[in-house]
Amino acid sequence: MGEPVTLPGLARVAVCGGTHGNELSGLYVVREMERRRREEGDKVRTVSLTLVVSNPRAVEVCRRYVETDMNRCFTNAVLSSPVSDTTPYEVRRAQELNTLLGPKCSAQAVDLLCDLHNTTSNMGLCFICNSSTDWTILHIYKYIQSKLTDAPVRLLLIDIPLADSYSLDSMGKHGFSLEVGPQPHGVIRADIFNIMKQGVDLFLEWIDQFHSGVVFESFEVDAYVRKRSMDYPREPETRQITAAVHPQLQDRDFTLLNPGNPVFLTFSGETVRFDGEESLYPFFINECAYYEKGIAFHLAEKKTLRVPSVKVKKS
Amino acid sequence: MGEPVTLPGLARVAVCGGTHGNELSGLYVVREMERRRREEGDKVRTVSLTLVVSNPRAVEVCRRYVETDMNRCFTNAVLSSPVSDTTPYEVRRAQELNTLLGPKCSAQAVDLLCDLHNTTSNMGLCFICNSSTDWTILHIYKYIQSKLTDAPVRLLLIDIPLADSYSLDSMGKHGFSLEVGPQPHGVIRADIFNIMKQGVDLFLEWIDQFHSGVVFESFEVDAYVRKRSMDYPREPETRQITAAVHPQLQDRDFTLLNPGNPVFLTFSGETVRFDGEESLYPFFINECAYYEKGIAFHLAEKKTLRVPSVKVKKS
Numbered sequence: 001m002g003e004p005v006t007l008p009g010l011a012r013v014a015v016c017g018g019t020h021g022n023e024l025s026g027l028y029v030v031r032e033m034e035r036r037r038r039e040e041g042d043k044v045r046t047v048s049l050t051l052v053v054s055n056p057r058a059v060e061v062c063r064r065y066v067e068t069d070m071n072r073c074f075t076n077a078v079l080s081s082p083v084s085d086t087t088p089y090e091v092r093r094a095q096e097l098n099t100l101l102g103p104k105c106s107a108q109a110v111d112l113l114c115d116l117h118n119t120t121s122n123m124g125l126c127f128i129c130n131s132s133t134d135w136t137i138l139h140i141y142k143y144i145q146s147k148l149t150d151a152p153v154r155l156l157l158i159d160i161p162l163a164d165s166y167s168l169d170s171m172g173k174h175g176f177s178l179e180v181g182p183q184p185h186g187v188i189r190a191d192i193f194n195i196m197k198q199g200v201d202l203f204l205e206w207i208d209q210f211h212s213g214v215v216f217e218s219f220e221v222d223a224y225v226r227k228r229s230m231d232y233p234r235e236p237e238t239r240q241i242t243a244a245v246h247p248q249l250q251d252r253d254f255t256l257l258n259p260g261n262p263v264f265l266t267f268s269g270e271t272v273r274f275d276g277e278e279s280l281y282p283f284f285i286n287e288c289a290y291y292e293k294g295i296a297f298h299l300a301e302k303k304t305l306r307v308p309s310v311k312v313k314k315s
Numbered sequence: 316m317g318e319p320v321t322l323p324g325l326a327r328v329a330v331c332g333g334t335h336g337n338e339l340s341g342l343y344v345v346r347e348m349e350r351r352r353r354e355e356g357d358k359v360r361t362v363s364l365t366l367v368v369s370n371p372r373a374v375e376v377c378r379r380y381v382e383t384d385m386n387r388c389f390t391n392a393v394l395s396s397p398v399s400d401t402t403p404y405e406v407r408r409a410q411e412l413n414t415l416l417g418p419k420c421s422a423q424a425v426d427l428l429c430d431l432h433n434t435t436s437n438m439g440l441c442f443i444c445n446s447s448t449d450w451t452i453l454h455i456y457k458y459i460q461s462k463l464t465d466a467p468v469r470l471l472l473i474d475i476p477l478a479d480s481y482s483l484d485s486m487g488k489h490g491f492s493l494e495v496g497p498q499p500h501g502v503i504r505a506d507i508f509n510i511m512k513q514g515v516d517l518f519l520e521w522i523d524q525f526h527s528g529v530v531f532e533s534f535e536v537d538a539y540v541r542k543r544s545m546d547y548p549r550e551p552e553t554r555q556i557t558a559a560v561h562p563q564l565q566d567r568d569f570t571l572l573n574p575g576n577p578v579f580l581t582f583s584g585e586t587v588r589f590d591g592e593e594s595l596y597p598f599f600i601n602e603c604a605y606y607e608k609g610i611a612f613h614l615a616e617k618k619t620l621r622v623p624s625v626k627v628k629k630s
Contacts (some may be wrong), residue, residue: 031555032582062606120499184435184499186603190559190580240346244505265505267347288501291377 004215004309007136010111010174010207014050014101015200017116019071019168020289021058022185025196026116026178032197045204046211050110054097054168057089062186064289065090071115074170076163079104097171104171105162112136113172114203116196119181120288121297122251124152125195126179130165132157132223136174138307139216143206144199151180151195154254155223156283156300182251185288210312218309224254224281224300231294233264233272242266245286245296253283257299264296319530319624322451325426325489325522329365329416330515332431334386334483335604336373337500340511341431341493347512360519361526365425369412369483372404377501379604380405386430389485391478394419412486419486420477427451428487429518431511434496435603436612437566439467440510441494445480447472447538451489453622454531458521459514466495466510469569470538471598471615497566500603525627533624539569539596539615546609548579548587557581560601560611568598572614579611 015033017026030051037051053059057066067088073079078091079098102109119126125148127141138155145153156179162170169175178199183192210216232241243264244250249257257263258279264272280299284290287297330348332341345366352366368374372381382403388394393406394413417424434441440463442456453470460468471494477485484490493514498507525531547556558579559565564572572578573594579587595614599605602612 028559028582036583120502182499184497184502184603186500186606187435187601188556188559189565189601190562191565193559193582194562241503244343244503244508247505247509250504250506267343267508268351286502286504288499291501 002308004311005135006313007310008111008313009211010047010136012050012110013047013112013114013204013207014052014110014172015114015116016052016054016168018056018059019054019115020064020069020117020185021055021060021066022062022064023116023118024186024188025118025180025183025193027053027059028188028193029116029197029200033200046208047204049204050101052097052101054115055090055093057093064185069289070094071168072166074098074104074168075166076104078166094168097168102171110172111174112207113169113175114200115167115169115175115177116200117177117179118183118185118192119179119284120184121181121253121284121286123179123181123253123283124154125199126154126156126181126283127176128156128158128169128179129176130158130160130162130170132159132225132305134174135307135310137176138221138305139210139310140176140203140206142219142221142307143216144202145221147202148195148198150191150198152254155221157223157225159225210310213312215309215311219307221305221307222302223305224283224302226298226300227280229295229298230263232291232296233266241291243272246271249282249297250286253285254281256280257282317623319626320450321628322625323426324526324627325362325451327365327425328362328427328429328519328522329367329425329487330429330431331367331369331483333371333374334369334430335379335384335432335500336370336375336381337377337379338431338433339501339503340433340495340498340508342368342374343503343508344431344512344515348515361523362519364519365416367412367416369430370405370408372408379500384604385409386483387481389413389419389483390481391419393481409483412483417486425487426489427522428484428490429515430482430484430490430492431515432492432494433498433500433507434494434599435499436496436599436601437568438494438496438598439469439568440514441469441471441496441598442491442514443471443473443484443494444491445473445475445477445485447474447540447620449489450622450625452491453536453620454525454625455491455518455521457534457536457622458531459517460536462517463510463513465506465513467569470536472538472540474540525625528627530624530626534622536620536622537617538620539598539617541613541615542595544610544613545578547606547611548581556606558587561586564597564612565601568600569596571595572597
């Protein structure tokens, strides 16, 4: 067991919604937190909290983005690229956010950034992060997972070096996204809103406990690690899809997919089977925004992480 | 009982998809029917079938519409309005379709027009038409309802005079829409595709039987008649919504709503109750496209229609 690892406090925290303008739960969670702060004043918290509507123009028109997908713009390369008249709005806005919340990979960056997303996939509450050794983030995940009962809670690792990481959550010294579904884009469902709101409340609660000196015990936890993705069958010339996700795969995110299992049903009625050589876990199955990216679903393997006991470093 | 009513045959039939460019089931049903016709040639049918992708520009960008909602453009007034440089694309396209499939209210119009739609609401297969005395249409509905088992099948009446009727299906001498859900816009689900495809196959099968001289028996059937609609609670100034549909109402389309039942849950957690004076049936609950129209759901009353026995008029 041994002594808890001591970790720095998280004085500056950002919660972002509307990074994709048609993913409404995060937008309304942020607006509700803003409203409450206006009406009730800052609740005594142990953190300085910044609330952000990340892509206001996309929110205005209720689309994922106006010119380019902003949540692919947060690499060091894009953030440091020169701006011209033809620079897409989202690149300029990403650079603004880098000034507000970053600069990324610098000592000035917010200590923790939580970015809120929805998916049309049946993912429950999916906690997405980049590192399998960020004990702060993994303890926050464990806290949410142990307390939230209204949806399955799972941990997803996207294993990319921080400088190349393209998502907004990579702007913070620590960062994660909450991805909640299923919910159609452009729609808000009360059940999905409530799950996301609980997730946010729980991570802020964890921080307060952490700052107050609570020792969080060590644990082991399952993580899904993204391996690769599969596209829809398409017509070679028009690139139009020729099949939908198979009914036996639809809505079965994080259920093991074995070689030979049905994955697509063509519009003429034929079943297409999984031709992989190993069993993997599908997720983001039939996510609306991924048709244009050539992704019908992602595939992950599962591994077990061992996370040590932690407590806050006395400042 | 008496003698069957004799009704004219339906020589020219149109099936339209993509009237809203992000409602994908109808689009892919029409494309699949086109593909089959190309590959197999015209199956011997008793009708001349026109297949239409109604709004190709909206399909291209996978949005409901480009400039204005085309399925509100098929009134006689809009169809006969002069065209200028500022005329929205959808008005021009509606006038094109009027030339191709109409003119509306003329002898040249197609005999039957079926328009295919999706909704984010939990509506199953909803058969929508304008008239409670169009025996042809009501027999087609009854045939689908009696044969299709994969989803609840219901009849919805929108009671508007034909000249003022704004939807594409009003272009035919007889017309109806198939509205299938729940499915997020911009997504295609195999289960929803299959329900819609079955609906289309069944109505074409009915026409073949009708033309072959089958006598269809009289029946009584329940119809939902649209009465009024309810908007979301909104902030007076910004018009932003302040509540989502209540979890006890969400997904309960066509389940009787009584005065005092929960209808909304505000983002701060309060329940808003139905303040109507009579019990009504909600439908199109939390449809994505209706946020901008100020509609959280519609309300209907139920009535019983008596439909006489029919057979085809010998030509």
